[in-house]
Amino acid sequence: MRRILHLLYIGIQLAKANAISYVAYIVSTVLWLVIILVPATLFSNLKEQALLTIVPGVYAMFVETCALWTSTEFLRWLVYTGLPDLFRECGLSIYHYLLSYSLVDAILASFASHFLSMVIASAYLGIDIGIAIPKDMLCIVLAIALAIPVYMLIGTLMGYLLVSTSISSVWSHVINILMFFGTVIPPNVLPNPWLALVNPATIVAELFRAGYGTNTLPLPYLFILTPTLIAVFTAFAKLIGQLCEKRIAKFGLEYRY
Amino acid sequence: MVKGIVVEDVGKYYVSREGFRKKRVIEALKGVSFSVSSGEIHALLGPNGAGKTTLIKILATLLLPDSGRAYVEGYDVVSQAREVRKIIGVVLDVSKGFYTSLTGFENLVFYGMLKGYSYSDARKRAREVLELVGLWDTGAYSRPYYTYSLGMRARLSIAKALLTNPRVLLLDEPTLGLDVESARMVRRLIVDLSKEGRTVLITGHNMYEIEQVANSITIMSSGRVVAHGKPQELKQTLGLLHRVVMVVKGGAEGLVNAIRSDLNVSSVGIDDVGEASRIVLYTRAGREEVIQVILGVLKKMGASLLDLAIEEPTLEDAYLAVVRGNDSGKHS
Amino acid sequence: MIVASIASAIIYRELVWIRRFLADYIVSWLLSLIYPLGVVVVPSALSSSTTVVERFSALYGIEMSLGDVYTIVIILTGMINVVSVIMYDIIGTLFTEFKLMDVGPMILEASSIARYAILNAILRPLIMALFSTTYLAPLLLFISGYKGLLEFLIIELALILSAVALGLYASIFATLLIFFTSTSRPWTIVSVLTSAILAGTGIYIPTELVPLVLRLIAFTTPVPQTCRALFAIAFKGFSQVLVAFGSVLAFSIVLYLGVSGALLKYAEFKVRKGWK
Numbered sequence: 001m002r003r004i005l006h007l008l009y010i011g012i013q014l015a016k017a018n019a020i021s022y023v024a025y026i027v028s029t030v031l032w033l034v035i036i037l038v039p040a041t042l043f044s045n046l047k048e049q050a051l052l053t054i055v056p057g058v059y060a061m062f063v064e065t066c067a068l069w070t071s072t073e074f075l076r077w078l079v080y081t082g083l084p085d086l087f088r089e090c091g092l093s094i095y096h097y098l099l100s101y102s103l104v105d106a107i108l109a110s111f112a113s114h115f116l117s118m119v120i121a122s123a124y125l126g127i128d129i130g131i132a133i134p135k136d137m138l139c140i141v142l143a144i145a146l147a148i149p150v151y152m153l154i155g156t157l158m159g160y161l162l163v164s165t166s167i168s169s170v171w172s173h174v175i176n177i178l179m180f181f182g183t184v185i186p187p188n189v190l191p192n193p194w195l196a197l198v199n200p201a202t203i204v205a206e207l208f209r210a211g212y213g214t215n216t217l218p219l220p221y222l223f224i225l226t227p228t229l230i231a232v233f234t235a236f237a238k239l240i241g242q243l244c245e246k247r248i249a250k251f252g253l254e255y256r257y
Numbered sequence: 258m259v260k261g262i263v264v265e266d267v268g269k270y271y272v273s274r275e276g277f278r279k280k281r282v283i284e285a286l287k288g289v290s291f292s293v294s295s296g297e298i299h300a301l302l303g304p305n306g307a308g309k310t311t312l313i314k315i316l317a318t319l320l321l322p323d324s325g326r327a328y329v330e331g332y333d334v335v336s337q338a339r340e341v342r343k344i345i346g347v348v349l350d351v352s353k354g355f356y357t358s359l360t361g362f363e364n365l366v367f368y369g370m371l372k373g374y375s376y377s378d379a380r381k382r383a384r385e386v387l388e389l390v391g392l393w394d395t396g397a398y399s400r401p402y403y404t405y406s407l408g409m410r411a412r413l414s415i416a417k418a419l420l421t422n423p424r425v426l427l428l429d430e431p432t433l434g435l436d437v438e439s440a441r442m443v444r445r446l447i448v449d450l451s452k453e454g455r456t457v458l459i460t461g462h463n464m465y466e467i468e469q470v471a472n473s474i475t476i477m478s479s480g481r482v483v484a485h486g487k488p489q490e491l492k493q494t495l496g497l498l499h500r501v502v503m504v505v506k507g508g509a510e511g512l513v514n515a516i517r518s519d520l521n522v523s524s525v526g527i528d529d530v531g532e533a534s535r536i537v538l539y540t541r542a543g544r545e546e547v548i549q550v551i552l553g554v555l556k557k558m559g560a561s562l563l564d565l566a567i568e569e570p571t572l573e574d575a576y577l578a579v580v581r582g583n584d585s586g587k588h589s
Numbered sequence: 590m591i592v593a594s595i596a597s598a599i600i601y602r603e604l605v606w607i608r609r610f611l612a613d614y615i616v617s618w619l620l621s622l623i624y625p626l627g628v629v630v631v632p633s634a635l636s637s638s639t640t641v642v643e644r645f646s647a648l649y650g651i652e653m654s655l656g657d658v659y660t661i662v663i664i665l666t667g668m669i670n671v672v673s674v675i676m677y678d679i680i681g682t683l684f685t686e687f688k689l690m691d692v693g694p695m696i697l698e699a700s701s702i703a704r705y706a707i708l709n710a711i712l713r714p715l716i717m718a719l720f721s722t723t724y725l726a727p728l729l730l731f732i733s734g735y736k737g738l739l740e741f742l743i744i745e746l747a748l749i750l751s752a753v754a755l756g757l758y759a760s761i762f763a764t765l766l767i768f769f770t771s772t773s774r775p776w777t778i779v780s781v782l783t784s785a786i787l788a789g790t791g792i793y794i795p796t797e798l799v800p801l802v803l804r805l806i807a808f809t810t811p812v813p814q815t816c817r818a819l820f821a822i823a824f825k826g827f828s829q830v831l832v833a834f835g836s837v838l839a840f841s842i843v844l845y846l847g848v849s850g851a852l853l854k855y856a857e858f859k860v861r862k863g864w865k
Contacts (some may be wrong), residue, residue, distance in 0.1 A: 024777035031784030035669070036627035039793040042648070043641045044632035054636060094794075120788075123800045170613040177623050185627065189634040272864045285863075311863070319697050321861045342698055353691045356602070363605050370598035371699035373590065417695070 001097065007092075011100030026109055029065065030116045033058060033184065037117065038124045048131055051121055052212040053186055059114040060205035061183035063147045065176055066105035067155035070098060072172055075162045079253045088248070095241025098155040106151040107144060114208075134211035139219075142226050143207035149233035150200045155238040163247045188216040203229060259331040261425055261456030262293040262316060267325035269311050272281045285311040287480040288325065293473070295330070298447060298457040300467045302576055303477035310349070311458040312477075313429045316458065317347040329425050330456075346418030351411040351435075357403040361392055361413045364402060365420055372421050386416040391442065408439035419450075426450060428459045429571065432466060444470050464573035474572070476579045484579045491575045498523055498539040501547055504564035507554070509534035515554040520547065533563055544569065595700055595708050602616055614708045618674075618721045621666040628662055628793050639794035647794060660732050661823045664744055665792050667722040668816055671752050674721045675714045676783040677776075679759035680766065683709065684775045687767050693860070702860060703853035709754055710760035710849065718752030743822050748773070750838050751815040757845035758810055761852060788811055811841045 015022060037058075041050040074084055074097045087097055134140050143147040158175070161167065182202030186209070187193035193216060196202040208220055209215040215222065269286040286308045293299040301309045314320040318338040319498055326333060332340040355364045362383055369379030387393040390412040398407055405413065409429060418426055428447070432440040440463075447470055451457050461467050467474070476484040476491075483508055484491055505512060509527050513536060516522065523539040540547060544567055555562050607614060632641050638655055646653045654662075668685075683706065686692040696705050722745060729737030729744075762782065766775045789807030791799045796813050807813050818834035 012629055021774055021777050024781050028780035028784040031781070031788040034788045035784075035792055036624060036631075038636075039628045039797075040631045042632075042794060042798075043628065043644045044635040045640050045644050046632075048634055050632065050635050054631065061591070081856075120800075124798060129603075129631050168610075169615045173620055174616055177620055180623065180627070185631055186634070269863070272862075290591050314863075317694075318696065319694055319861070320863050323862075345698075347694070347698060349694055350691065354695060355690065356686075356692060357601070357690055358609065359605060363602075366596050368695055368699070370601055371594060371696065373594040373699075376597065376601065 002049065007096055007100040008103055011102070011104055015104040016059055022104075022109055026062075026113045026116060029062065030058070030113055030120060032116055034120050034124070036184070037121050041121065041125060042245060048127055049123060049214065051118075051125065051127060052131060053209060053214040053216070054083040054184060055114065055121060056208040056212055056214070057183040057186065058117045059110050059143070059208050060147070060150075060201040061179055061205060062110040062113040063106050063151050064154045064179040064183070064199075064201045066101075066109060067098065067151045067153075068158050068172060068176055068179075070101050070105060071158040072162060072169065073156045075159055075248075075253060076100075076169075083251055086246075088245070093241050093245040093248075094159040095152065095238060095244075098152050098159075098237075098241075102148050102151055106147045110147065131212075135213055136211045139207045139210040139215075139222075142223075143204050143211065146226055146230055146233075147201075147204050149230050149237060150204055152237035152238070153200055153233040154254065156237045159244045160240050160247070163244055163251070163253070184211050186216045193217060200229075200233060258348045259295065260292050261295040261297065261330060262299070263328040264289055264291050264312070264316075264460055265326045265328075266290050267312070267315060267322045267327055269308070269315065269320065269323050286315075286322070286479055289477065289480070289482055291475045291482055291485050293420050293456055293458060293522065296451060296454045297472045298451045298459065298470050299442050299459045300471035300474045301458060301460045301477065302462075302464075302467065302474060303460075304580055306479075306482045309477060310429050311456070313347070313349070313427050313460060316341075317345060317349075317427050318342055319347075328389060344424045346421060346426045348418045348422035348426075348431045350429075351414045351431060351433060352407060353410075354414065355410075355417075358401055360399050360401055361405070361409075361416075362387065362398040364413070365417060368417055369420055374421075377395075382420055382422075383416075386419045389419065390416045390446070392416065399472070407434045408436055411435055411439060411443065415446065418568040423455070425456045425528040428457065430461050431459065432463065440466065453504070464571060464576055468572040476576060478580050484575075488572050488575070491579075492570050492572075498541055498570060499544065499547060500568040501536075501538050501540060501551070502564070502568075503536045503538075503551065503562065504530060505536065506533045506561040506563060508558055508560050509536055511562055512536070512558055513538070515558060516550060519550045519554070521523075591700055592704065592708065595705055596712060599705075599709055599712045600716070603713060607716075607720060610855075614720065618670055619724060621669045621673075622663075622724075624666050624669060624793075625659065625662040629658060641828030649820070656732060657823075660729070660737075661820060662793060663723065663728050663732075664819050664823055665816060667725050667744065667748055667749075668790075668812065668819060669787060669792060670721045671714075671718050671748050672755060672787055672812060674717050674781050675752050675755045675757050676779055676786075677712055678713055678717055679756050680763040680775055680779045682713075683760070683763040683765050688773075697860070702857040703850060706760055706764065706853050707757075707850060709845070714752035715749060718749045722747040722748050740822060746821060747815060747818050747822065747834070751811055754811045754838055754841040754845060757842060757849050760849040761845060764849060764852040764856050768852075768859060782806075785813055790816055792816060811837050814838070 037054055041047060042055055044050040071094060074094055078084055087093070115132060119129060122129045122132070179199060179201065181190070182196030182199035182203040186197035186245060187206070190196055203222060203225055206215045206217045207226065210219055210222060267286055267289045271283045271285055273281045273283060289308065289312060299310065303309050304309065311320065315322050316329055316334055318334050318341050321335060328334065328339045330344055334341050359367065365383035365386065366379045369382055370376065374382060384393060388400045392398050392412050393411060402413070415431060418428070432443050435443065444466060447457055447459065459467070459471065471488065473487050474485070474491060475482055499521070513525050513527065516538070518526070520540045520542050523541070525536065525538045528535045542550070547567055551565070602756045640652055642655050642658055653679050656826065696702065714723065726738060726741045729741045733740065766772055772778070782852060785803060789799055789803035789805070790796060790812045796804060796807070799807070814834045814837040817830050821830040
């Protein structure tokens with residue numbers, strides 16, 4: 001427990017050092033999303049309902065995106081500065097690095113992106129910003145509870161992909177786009193909505209939507225799946241983190257920018 | 258006859274911002290003057306922050322001097338910068354300076370085209386210089402720059418400097434961080450280039466290396482020239498000490514007293530080595546004089562000389578003496 | 590002569606990079622096709638495709654079919670590609686050259702920063718705009734036959750000219766970031782600027798619906814006019830729009846060339862003086 005608290009403290013300090021980058025990243029991601037969000041809402045002619053169906057997915061998508069880029073940062077860009085080696089010397093791995101950032105990324109930054117998306121989209125569409133307040137807080141809390149294991153899982157998966165292949169950042173962007181499905185793009189767009197569960201963040205997005213009453217998957221199933229997935233994702237994230245570390249120990253890390 | 262490089266009273270200061278309003282002025286060069294004859298290898302020495310790199314950059318037309326003038330083969334580095342660029346080859350930081358995702362060959366072709374070569378000429382010339390520095394036969398030319406070791410990067414930097422067949426080479430620490438073999442290759446190359454009539458200005462910290470290649474030296478400290486001349490002249494001017502080690506049989510004390518009367522001896526030490534005696538003395542006299550005196554005294558006194566070694570002061574001794582303002586030049 | 594040398598060197602380098610990273614480039618150019626998915630398929634799933642077409646027609650005041658909607662949406666992805674590619678390429682690459690890879694001295698030895706950067710800002714967008722929007726040709730051919738191909742040629746011209754103007758615009762920011770600030774992460778600024786320009790243009794929605802702040806940012810670039818021109822080309826009307834587009838483009842190019850040229854000249858003076 002103490003170690004977790006120390007890691008969270010380190011993550012917060014590291015995030016503070018990059019506060020401006022965080023703000024810029026949130027603003028730019030939201031503006032990129034607005035290019036889709038606003039037209040999609042406008043053309044559906046459903047305004048508030050469309051907004052509350054699409055925008056809650058931003059939270060889940062942002063959780064995944066942060067995991068992806070935090071992983072890439074640790075295992076590619078920061079190799080030059082020696083930070084990964086510093087962590088590894090202390091017996092810490094990509095798993096711990098992600099854990100240290102989990103509070104900031106999976107809660108603070110993702111919430112900020114969600115609300116900023118709501119604000120900007122409302123400004124475009126002339127909708128009252130009051131709709132951004134969730135109706136069902138339990139679902140939101142459950143979404144957050146699941147968001148952290150999802151963050152860890154995506155981060156460690158991405159980490160393993162980076163250390164076991166030499167994929168460039170373009171492919172990271174491709175994976176980033178695939179994360180849209182099930183999150184920003186709701187499951188009911190797909191031929192079979194349950195296909196969206198291939199994306200671990202789909203349940204997070206659906207729980208968040210349930211907080212606004214616009215979930216597209218049945219709520220009872222979401223409640224049943226959530227505790228199981230928390231346990232499964234956490235276990236898998238730990239395992240993949242260990243595999244990642246073994247691979248780094250054997251083959252080393254490559255610096256790329 | 259036009260000198261290779263002429264530097265006349267060059268001054269340079271840097272303005273560095275600290276915070277929003279505060280500025281700091283750093284005077285990197287304070288009235289530096291020296292010259293280098295054509296076809297000579299001239300070494301520019303000095304501690305870190307002496308202004309060597311700044312001077313190289315001024316001569317390479319990368320920086321503008323704030324006062325004074327500098328000429329390369331008679332061309333003013335400020336008003337005739339274009340002509341200067343046509344005749345110089347520059348090596349700055351050997352560890353970077355190229356596109357990391359391009360191969361060594363592609364980097365040189367790009368540089369050649371920037372310099373005005375046609376595509377085919379640039380390719381041809383790139384191959385020639387890569388062969389010269391040993392990067393062609395190993396196949397390294399076709400690998401991305403980011404895969405290169407430091408030695409390979411240094412070779413590529415030199416290849417780039419030679420691409421346009423320059424008359425003057427400006428090399429800023431070209432052997433920094435190189436392994437023994439690579440450093441030796443670079444030194445050999447520099448000497449060969451000088452024999453072809455090119456003027457070479459080189460900076461460095463490895464005194465042994467500089468002493469091997471340089472015809473003349475300028476020592477800088479805190480932006481000023483503190484000594485200038487040939488290595489041997491510098492050592493003599495500074496009055497540095499030779500270290501003489503003799504192993505003799507019979508009458509060491511008498512021998513030493515006799516030597517003292519003929520040579521300017523700073524200090525002496527005598528140790529017994531079995532039946533013989535080992536004498537170590539320090540003198541400002543030249544090598545020839547030392548040999549003459551010792552042989553003369555030995556003959557007069559009938560002592561047996563078992564071993565003799567005369568160690569000359571090194572360039573490092575001269576450099577330290579100048580930079581520290583210490584002209585005793587004792588060996589460590 | 591010097592200009593020709595620099596130009597040929599830049600073109601050589603570009604072509605080497607494209608050849609080396611072709612797969613990565615193709616993937617990144619095709620990524621923008623997610624936008625038609627989000628803009629047409631998602632609202633169609635939430636309501637219906639008929640509603641989407643009706644809303645589109647109502648917003649633009651033109652009677653459209655689903656095919657027309659897909660056509661215009663796909664064409665506008667070209668604009669998204671051009672803006673993001675050019676902004677990142679010009680600013681990011683220039684920063685990497687001068688601050689990370691330290692290629693600056695190589696360039697300074699051969700020429701001037703101003704000349705190099707201006708040529709870079711013109712040639713790179715020309716090449717990258719051409720390559721990054723080539724995918725429109727087969728798509729428009731598929732949707733509209735040979736007429737689509739003809740349309741593609743005109744669209745490509747508009748996009749390339751716009752890219753050149755944007756390249757010069759980006760070089761202003763690149764110069765400021767590299768030579769007048771001590772930022773170590775220009776990519777954060779580039780990403781905000783690029784997304785602000787695109788969001789401020791609206792792209793798929795009329796600019797009039799965009800909040801004023803974002804609109805003002807977008808209007809510092811020729812992107813809104815280019816989007817209007819692309820719309821006009823797609824619906825074969827509004828010649829006045831194309832005339833306005835041409836005028837705005839010409840004015841923008843001259844303005845950006847002047848501003849970036851002046852900034853670069855001063856930046857070069859600073860670099861050669863050794864001022865930080």
